[in-house]
Amino acid sequence: MKKKSQALCALSVATVLLLSACGSNGNNNSGNTGGDASPAPSPAASTSPSPEASKAPEAKDVTLRVFSTFAGTDAAKPAFQKALDDFSAKFPNIKITNDAMSANDDSFRTKVNTDMSSGNEPDLLFYFVGADAKGFVDAGKVVPLNALLDEDAEWKAGFNPAALDAVKQPDGNIYAAPLTGYYEGLYVNKDIFKKYNLELPTDWDKFTTAIKTLNENKVIPLAAPFDQSHYLIEHFVLGAAGGAGHNSGILDAVNPDWELGLSKLNEIGKLGAFPKDAATIDLNMAAKYYSQGKAAMVIEGSWAQGSFSDEVKAASTVLPFPAIPGGKGDGKSIIGGFGSGFYLSKSTYDNADKKDAAVQLLKFLTSPDTIKAIAQANSGTPAAANVQVEGLPQLALDGFKMASEAPTINAPIDTQVAPETFTTIRQHIQGIVSGKDTAKAALEAAQKIEVANKK
């Protein structure tokens, strides 16, 4: 009996140890998020945190976690890594964990939202502005940068004012420091068009004629996936509804121009516009069809240029999506803007140990030099004032020209409506193209979801 109880004792001690190990982990985490209770409180007290952020922090080891989407096939991944390395070389006491996840999928959104809601915020977060950020901004997980920008005139002056304006949340505060902007457009392989004596698709007739001819010649006219049909939806709505209509949302009523735009998917689907396997490929594969010269057109963002093969890049130009007849589109407006930036976590800002280092890194990563390097890599519009990106290919110059001539530059629909609303539209695209479903039914279903989400 005695032996038994000893064993029992030992076992419970082991269990307690196991549990307490778990427990202390939890404490550490909450300590970080709590802010004041940092892992090493006494040294924190001895070095008084200087409010002057530009002053180098005293050589105390700090580790900062930076979450971004500069991963996988992102064209700016090496440039971003180099920026972090340069910073580490300058401040050897600041260790940076480059926590990056590719933006090819939606899973990085899950990661960001889980981190932000579970007290595991990265110190700096590179993420979208707008509807995507609404949750953690409203919950006070990130700090407004207005005061920091005003304190450091040099840093603020480095930005293009329009870029700073574009990243404002609806409450009027700037939470994200922008890096590069982007535009989306219709990429056209001029060589293929020349081969079949086609005119560039600057209006709807030329666009449909091109689709017909290309399909007859067994070239994929427009590489696009049906599941990840984000760009298709945005541009067909923009082409039919124009900038104002595109931004009108779907909460109050279904805009008939949206219906017109989406119903055109059926029309061009009948002409054979899409790849045969459009229902099962993803955006990556669609872009690959274009970048290997198998497709003549693709709707993509400026960031995709880096992944085109050299041959296709040289043959490409980018055009605004043509206006759809009978709609309000102007054929010149585009989707684009400054849709993302670096957020500074509230928990980091409140942590005297980390605050200065994090602010310093934030300023370094959004300095004109870094912005220039990133813009060079991803062909985006630099968010910095007076930065000229040199040595850009003609395609990127075409893109900037398109953006500068656009009467309206609109944030994509999925940053304006609830995620579920947008997926509801996406789920109907295959049906609309094949004729099994109608644009009207799709938009009515989406509106119902939008109302359930927002009212």
Next chain:
Amino acid sequence: MKGDKNYILAFLLPAFLLLGTFVYYPFLKSFYLSFFRTNGFFNKKFVGLDNYERLFSDDLLGAATLHTLEIMLYVLIFQVGIALVLAVMVDSISKGKQFFRTVFFFPIVISGAAISLLFVLIYNYQFGLLNGIIAKLGFEPILWMSETGSLKAVAVPTVWHYVGFYFVLFLTAMSKIPSDFYEAAKLEGIGGIKKTTMLTIPLILSDIKVVMILAITGTLKIFDFVFILTRGGNGTELLGTYMYKKALVDQNFGYGSTIAIYIVIFGVVLSLITNRLLKREEVTY
């Protein structure tokens, strides 16, 4: 005997804590969330039974259920079937058993995502392996991921991936059959296929039952193959992928949780039916 009770409690406690934290707590939390309309991670609104009402009017969920049942059929016939055939064959050879066991088990070691990516390159219409071979032979390329064929195309790697697991289970079950059964059969002049159908299979029936229940519940969890190969397009949306899309892509955790509850109930009902259908006296030896 009181001491025994303490022992039992003490040994059960760690497992209970782990299970409780990682299985029962999330399950109850899902149940709780299924009564809310969530919008992202930060807002939720109590909506009562709205999500459950939605379950019954959701065409996509109905379609996903049918697709899941279809792929379950393929899994039961081919995955369990092929595993059984392979196990019988390997069991009856005298040399190289170990080799075949390793070879057939191997696909399980590869992650589902990697296999899926492999099959993306095999099936692709434009530059896939299969169409490459067909083009070399001078035929028109075939759309493997067609509207009717996609689910079958997804079923192929799904079946292949897990055959080895059931194969090993069957083989282990067969090795437990005492050899005197076979010696008696030999004396009676029973051999070949008859020996397999009359002796081996009835003797491992309880293992077959376990494998079938594992296969059925496993089908409810299929995710990677569909998500990477077709993204749920062309009639391949399964319950697992649909739940993921609702909960994580749409950030509607409320409805996603409701679907999760539905999947659990669906799985339990299917397992009960299987159990009932295969009810037979257990063989002990």
